[in-house]
C-alpha cells in the first residue's frame with residue numbers, strides 16, 4: 001500500500017492508480033477519468049509521465065498503447081476576462097479546433113482475446129444508453145449480452161457532458177422520463193455502490209426575449225400539471241436564489257428546485273460494473289464495421305475483432321448512429337453537432353442551481369469539487385463530427401458568462417473539451433424497431449439531454465424488449481419521419 005501522492009492537484013496516490021489498473025482501466029484516458037489525475041491546476045504537466053510510467057510497468061503497456069491522451073487547452077490556466085477579450089468573427093462559422101484522439105487506429109489497445117461467436121443481444125455503443133440498457137436487460141434475466149464500443153468508456157458524448165438533470169421539459173413524455181430518471185439517480189449510489197455526486201440544487205432558466213419568456217411560462221404550466229413544482233419568477237426574485245447574477249436583460253425566470261447535476265463518469269462505470277457482475281460483457285476498443293443480413297434480419301455483427309451472430313442488435317452509438325446504421329443500409333435523419341464545454345479552477349461553494357440563459361444557450365453549474373462547468377451552443381456550428389476545441393468558444397462563453405456573473409472574470413479556465421450532440425429533426429429520440437430490419441433496435445437521437453433520459457428510457461426499453469407493450473417505442477419510432485408525425489421538443493439548451 002502506498003500513500004505516495006502522484007497528482008498533487010487532485011490528491012491522487014500511486015495506490016489509486018494501481019487500483020484503477022487492477023479494475024481493468026488500462027489506457028491513460030480511462031485511468032485519468034477513474035482517478036481524476038491530470039484534471040487539476042497543473043493540467044497533467046506534473047503527473048502524466050508518472051502515470052504513463054506506471055502503465056508501462058504495472059499493465060505492461062508500451063509506446064503506442066499509452067495513447068490516447070488528449071492535452072486540453074488552454075495550455076495554461078487563463079482568466080475568463082482575458083479569454084473574453086479574444087476577437088471572434090460571430091458572422092462566420094467556427095473552424096477546426098484542437099483535435100482529440102479516441103485511440104481508434106491504436107491496435108495496441110485492442111483486446112487480444114477473441115470475441116464470443118454468438119450473443120443473444122449485441123449492443124453497439126458503450127455510452128450511457130448502451131450501458132444502461134444492458135444493465136436493465138440483465139435485471140430482466142438476460143445474461144447473454146455483448147456491449148461493443150470502438151473506444152474507451154466515456155469517449156462519446158456520455159463522458160463529455162455537463163451532467164445536468166432536469167424535469168423542465170416541453171413535452172409530457174420528456175417530463176415523465178426525466179422525473180423517473182431523477183428518482184433512479186437518487187437510489188443509484190446505494191444500488192450500484194458507486195458515488196455519482198448527485199446534487200439537487202435546481203435549474204434556473206433565464207429568458208431575455210418575449211418569445212423565450214412565453215416558452216418558459218408555457219412549459220412551467222405543463223410541469224405543474226405533471227407534478228413538477230416549477231415556479232415562474234421575476235429577475236428580482238430569482239436573484240434571491242443566485243444573488244451574484246446581474247440579470248442583465250432578463251425578463252423572466254423559471255426555477256425547479258428538484259433539478260440538479262451529477263458527475264457523469266461514475267454513472268457509466270456503475271452501469272458497466274453492474275452488468276458485468278451479472279455475466280454480460282463490455283468490450284472496448286472493438287469497432288463495428290458491418291452487418292450480415294439475410295431475409296430481412298440482422299444475422300451477425302461484424303467487428304474489427306471478428307463476427308458475432310445474434311438474435312437482436314441495439315444501435316446505441318449516439319451521434320455515430322447514422323454511420324453505423326448506413327452499414328446495414330438504413331438511413332437515419334440524425335446529424336452530429338459539436339458542442340463545446342469547459343471547466344474552471346475550483347471555488348468555494350456559492351452556486352446552488354445550474355443557471356441557463358435559454359436565448360443564447362449559455363449554461364453553467366458548480367460541481368461538488370467547486371469548479372464552474374459550463375458550455376454554450378454556437379448557432380454557426382455546421383453539422384458534422386468534430387470534437388476539436390476552439391478559442392472562439394472560450395471567448396464567446398466568457399463574454400456571455402461575465403455579462404451575468406461579473407465576478408467570473410477573475411476565475412481561471414483549466415480545461416475545455418467538446419462532444420457531439422446527436423440532433424434529430426424534431427429534437428426527440430429514435431427508439432424501437434427499424435421498419436425494414438425488425439431485429440435492429442434503435443436507441444439514439446438524444447440531442448443534448450440523453451444523459452438524464454438514459455435511466456428511464458433504458459428501464460422502459462428493457463421491459464419492452466422483454467415483451468411489455470409501450471407506446472414510447474411507437475411514438476418515437478423511425479417511421480415517424482416518413483409519416484410526417486414529428487414529436488417536437490422546444491426546451492433545448494444551445
Ligand SMILES: Cc1cc2nc3c(=O)[nH]c(=O)nc-3n(C[C@H](O)[C@H](O)[C@H](O)COP(=O)(O)OP(=O)(O)OC[C@H]3O[C@@H](n4cnc5c(N)ncnc54)[C@H](O)[C@@H]3O)c2cc1C
Pocket residue numbers: 124125126127128129130148149150151152153154155156157158159160161162163164165286287288289316317318319320321324339340341375418419420421443444445446447448449450451452453
Ligand atoms: C457538451 C455536451 C454537454 C451535454 N450536456 C448534457 C447534460 O447536461 N445533460 C444531459 O442529459 N445530456 C447532456 N448532453 C447529451 C448527452 O451527453 C448525450 O445525449 C448522451 O450522452 C448520449 O449517450 P449515448 O450513449 O447515446 O451516446 P455516446 O455517449 O456518444 O455513446 C456512443 C458510443 O458509441 C460508440 N461507437 C460509435 N461508433 C461505433 C462503432 N462503429 N462501433 C462500436 N462503437 C461505436 C462511441 O465510441 C461511443 O462511446 C451533452 C452533450 C454534450 C456533447
